[in-house]
Amino acid sequence: MLENVLESFYEIISAFITGVHKPVKGQLIKKHCEKLPIHGDISFPNAVKSWHEYLTTPVDIDREFTLLRFVGKEEKDLIEQSQNWVLQIQRVNECRERVYIFLERTRAIHVGLLEALRNNEFIAQSIREGTSRVLNDPNDENVNSITSLRVKCLTKTIQNFCSIHLKCKQSSPVILISSKSSSCDEGVRKVLCGAVLNAKTGVKEIKINADEFxxxxxxxxxxxxxxxxxVRVTTDSKWKDFIAHIGESAVVFELLQTKPNSAVKINFDCSSAGSSKGAAFILYNCARLQTILRTYNDRVIEGLYPSLPKFEDVDFSLLTEEDEWCLVYNYILGFPSVISNCVELNEKSCEFRPHHLCNFLCSMVRELSQYYRRVRILTEPRKHLLPVMFARIHMLKIINDTLKTCLHILNIKSVSQM
Structure with missing residues (x-):
């Protein structure tokens, strides 16, 4: 089962406020994604009425009461109690409207990276085990149409989601992926796949087939x-194989980055070379990470760098750059929630959202690209520079594994070099 330390932290905060261990609905406790030094990492409303359904005491009091005052707690109580939690709080800023929480970053980075190591291995193992309960519709249309290709891409990705999610493993119905809206057999849940449209004409594309796309x-x-x-890229055989691979990857990404039951509008004019930039940028950053890690290992073999210390011997308090915290907080600690939000399977709903994972990937590589530009990872092998380089290499190894895990779920192979 996927670990999700942030979700557990939200439940602990809720229990601190209400005295009851009960998950809160929606965005009552909000994770922030930007301006973290100003707004903190997490916040919740300080109005009693926002929490009325979770509070055991009747909420018929003077409106001047803030939530913390109503429950008889102070900022220091939250900080002190958090010292016994997996994630600890460094600072709390209470305003009239909201309570803002600033996490103790060194602890959170260490916890998040360890969680990612376990989660990435769990996902890889779960996908290897697979599932036979997700099928594409055998009665679907022309097998070489682009819409049919989208059905196949969705089927493989939803198979991976169902392999990962416990609620899918516990669910008995067969899930059928189809571009047809007709009814299905009893005991079968259908996921409707939207058609592929030509962006210029606005109608379903039938002239260009999947291979041509x-x-x-x-x-x-x-x-x-x-x-x-x-020009050598058109003559070198390795380049040809590489371009064939990233072209296929770009197609898969393009077909999955729109909500499954919505139509996908495709621009088939490649004169501007712009339609595939998203996938190319993601794969470029895969290669960039691999190159950094490979260069470090090569320099270890050459004797220029010492061997990388074990995870438990690394000082992660040296990761003080704001970009480093954003990467770990948003894309390591935040990753399990994204995976969870990609699946909604219950008696009333059968919905999968791989487009959320595509958006997550795009944001992740943008942040990585900014980090590369601002921070030099591989430094001179001087004694005082090595500890921070060790911490960064460990962080980037886990980010690299997480990036490859995302691509694996989408059934896209990563690349080791560009």
Whole structure:
């Protein structure tokens, strides 16, 4: 089962306020994603009425009462009690409207990275075990149409989600992925796949088939590679194989980054080489991470760097850059919640949201790209510089594994170099 230390932390905060261990609904406790030094990492409303359904004491009091005052707690109580929690609180800022929580970052980074190591292994193992309860509709349309290709991509990704999620493993119905809205057999839950439309005409694309679509995206990737690396990309066999791979990956990503039951509008004009930039940028950052880690290992072999210390011997308090905290907080600690939010399977609903994972990936690599530009990872092998480099290498190894895990769920292979 996926570990989710942030969700557990929300439940502990709720219990601190209400005295009852009960999950809160919606966005009552909010995780912040930006301006963390100003607004804190987490906040919750300080108005009693916002919490009325969770409080045991009747809420018929003077409106001047704030939540903390109503429950007889102070900021210092929250900080002190958190010292016994998995995540600890460094500072609390209470305003009339909200209570803002600033986590103790060193502890949170250590906990988050350890959690990611276990979660990435759990996901890899779960996908290897697979599931036979997710099928694509055998009666669907032309097997080589782009809409049919989208059905196949969705089927593979939903199979992976169902392998990971306990609630899917415990659910007995077969899940059928289809582009047809017709009814299905008893005991079968249908996920409707939206058609692929031509962005220029606005109608379902039937002239260009799946193989031609992949070739168009491979052509885009060739143009991007030629612009960056020169004409040799059209003649070198390794380049051809590489471009074939990223072209296929770009197609999968493009078909999955829209909500499954919505139509996808595709621009088939590759003259601007712009339609595949999202996937290319993600794979480029995969390669960039791999290159950094490979270069470090090469320098260890050459004797220029010492071997990387064990995780438990690394001082993560040296990760003081704001970008480092954003990467760990948003994309390591925040990852399990994204996976959880991609699946809603119960008696009333059968919904999968791989587009959320696509959006998560895009945001993650943007943050990584900013980090590369601002921070030099591989430094001179001087004694006083090594400890922070060790902490950064460990962090990047786990971020790299998380990035590859996301791609694995989407059935996209990562790349080791560009």
């Amino acid at each position: 992949i070739r168009i995206r491979q052509g885009e990737m060739t143009l991007i590679a030629q612009h960056k690396y020169g």
